[in-house]
Amino acid sequence: MPLTPSDTAPRIALVGATGAVGTTLIELIEERGFPYREIHLVASARSAGRELTVDGRSYRVAALDTFDFSTVDLAFFSAGGSVSRKWAPAAVAQGALVIDNTNAFRMDPATPLVVPQVNAHELDRRPDSGIIANPNCSTIPLVRLLRPIEDRWGIRQAVVSTYQAASGRGHAGMAELREATRVTLENPTGDAPAEEFTPTLAFNVIPFVDELLESGFTLEEQKMLQESRKILGVPHLDVTTTCVRVPVVNCHSEAAWIECADVVDRDELVRLLAAQPEVTVHDRDAIGGFPTPRTAGDPDHVHVGRIRVAPHNPRGFWLWLVSDNLRIGAALNAIQIAEALTERGTL
Ligand SMILES: NC(=O)c1ccc[n+]([C@@H]2O[C@H](COP(=O)([O-])OP(=O)(O)OC[C@H]3O[C@@H](n4cnc5c(N)ncnc54)[C@H](OP(=O)(O)O)[C@@H]3O)[C@@H](O)[C@H]2O)c1
Structure with a gap:
C-alpha cells in the first residue's frame, strides 16, 4: 500500500x-x-x-x-x-x-x-x-502532558530532571555504551571508551547533555525551556531542567515536579492524563506498576507513573514519564x- x-x-x-x-x-x-x-x-x-x-x-x-x-x-x-x-x-x-x-x-x-x-x-x-x-526529544513528551495541566490548573513552575538514553547520540552513542559496558565488565579499573560521552557512560550517570552555555545551563536544558514556551504558546512559562545522560540504550525518562496555580485533585489528574491521545498512565505503586525504559510497553505512547500530589502543598505534584526518544522524540x-x-x- x-x-x-x-x-x-x-x-x-x-x-x-x-x-x-x-x-x-x-x-x-x-x-x-x-x-x-x-x-x-x-x-x-x-x-x-x-x-x-x-x-x-x-x-x-x-x-x-x-x-x-x-x-x-x-x-x-x-x-x-x-x-x-x-x-x-x-x-x-x-x-x-x-x-x-x-x-x-x-x-x-x-x-x-x-x-x-x-x-x-x-x-x-x-x-x-x-x-x-x-x-527536542525530551520536550515532546513533556509538553504533551503540560498542555492539559496548564489548561486545567495553570502551571506556576515545572522542575524537571531528565534521564536520557545513549540513543540520543545516535548509532555511535548506542555502540559506545555497549562497548564501554563490555570493556568495564572485563576490566573495571581500565579505560573505557569516552568519546560520545565523557567521562564514560558505562556504570555512570552524567549531568551534562549537549554544550555548556554562559548561563551555566546546558543547551539541552535551554532547549527544554524555550521550546516548551514556543509550542505551548505560553511565553513566560517557568520550566527549569537538569538534563542527565544515563546508561540506558534507548528511551528517555523524566521526573517532573509541577506546581500549579490551583489545588490539584489527584484522581482528576490521573483521569485527565489518561484521556490524552497516545498516553498510558501506569497508576499502581507496586514494582512493575510504573513505567521504565525496558518495560514501559507501547513505544508509540508516552508512559506516565508515580503521580503524587504533595500533602504539604496540594497545588504541586510529581510525575515520572518514559518515552521512546527515537520514535516519540x-x-x-x-x-x-x-x-x-x-x-x-x-x-
Ligand atoms: N537520536 C535521537 O534521539 C534524536 C532525537 C531528536 C532529534 N535528533 C536529531 O536527529 C539527527 C540525527 O540523529 P541520529 O541519532 O539519527 O544520528 P546518527 O545515528 O549519528 O545518524 C546521522 C545520520 O546523518 C547522516 N549524516 C551525517 N553527516 C552528514 C552529512 N554531512 N551529509 C549527509 N548526511 C550526513 C549520517 O549518514 P552516514 O551514514 O553517511 O554517516 C546518518 O544517516 C541529529 O541532528 C539529532 O540531533 C536525534
Whole structure:
C-alpha cells in the first residue's frame, strides 16, 4: 500500500536515512503505511551506494551533496544541525517542504515548532520558511502532558530532571555504551571508551547533555525551556531542567515536579492524563506498576507513573514519564506532522 502510484501521494526524501532516527523513520513509514509515490534515501558520501530496504523494495542511498530536491515534495532532515542549516533552505528553494529533526530552525519565528497532539493548528498553512521543526526529544513528551495541566490548573513552575538514553547520540552513542559496558565488565579499573560521552557512560550517570552555555545551563536544558514556551504558546512559562545522560540504550525518562496555580485533585489528574491521545498512565505503586525504559510497553505512547500530589502543598505534584526518544522524540513526531499535513492538504 505505501508505494502509492497515485498522483496525490508525495515524493519523499529521507536525509540521514542510515542514522538512528532515519532508520526509525523507515520502520514507521512501513508500520503506519505512510503513502508515498517515490522515496529517496539520502546520507553522506560515506554511505552513498549502500542498499536499504523500504516496504520490501531495495533502494540505493544517494549522496546529499549531489541530490536534486526538485524531484521531491517532502524532505525529512535527520542528519545534524549543520547539515540542516546548509541544506534545508536549499531543499526549500528547490520546491520541497522540509520537516527538520535538528535544532537548526526550532526558534526561527518563520518556522513552526510542532507536536501534533498539542499545536497541529500550526500546520493549517504552509510555513513562510518552508520548514517545520520537530522539537527536542525530551520536550515532546513533556509538553504533551503540560498542555492539559496548564489548561486545567495553570502551571506556576515545572522542575524537571531528565534521564536520557545513549540513543540520543545516535548509532555511535548506542555502540559506545555497549562497548564501554563490555570493556568495564572485563576490566573495571581500565579505560573505557569516552568519546560520545565523557567521562564514560558505562556504570555512570552524567549531568551534562549537549554544550555548556554562559548561563551555566546546558543547551539541552535551554532547549527544554524555550521550546516548551514556543509550542505551548505560553511565553513566560517557568520550566527549569537538569538534563542527565544515563546508561540506558534507548528511551528517555523524566521526573517532573509541577506546581500549579490551583489545588490539584489527584484522581482528576490521573483521569485527565489518561484521556490524552497516545498516553498510558501506569497508576499502581507496586514494582512493575510504573513505567521504565525496558518495560514501559507501547513505544508509540508516552508512559506516565508515580503521580503524587504533595500533602504539604496540594497545588504541586510529581510525575515520572518514559518515552521512546527515537520514535516519540523524533521519527514518530515527524511522521505525525507529515500525516497531519496530508490530512489538511497543506503538503
Ligand atoms: N537520536 C535521537 O534521539 C534524536 C532525537 C531528536 C532529534 N535528533 C536529531 O536527529 C539527527 C540525527 O540523529 P541520529 O541519532 O539519527 O544520528 P546518527 O545515528 O549519528 O545518524 C546521522 C545520520 O546523518 C547522516 N549524516 C551525517 N553527516 C552528514 C552529512 N554531512 N551529509 C549527509 N548526511 C550526513 C549520517 O549518514 P552516514 O551514514 O553517511 O554517516 C546518518 O544517516 C541529529 O541532528 C539529532 O540531533 C536525534
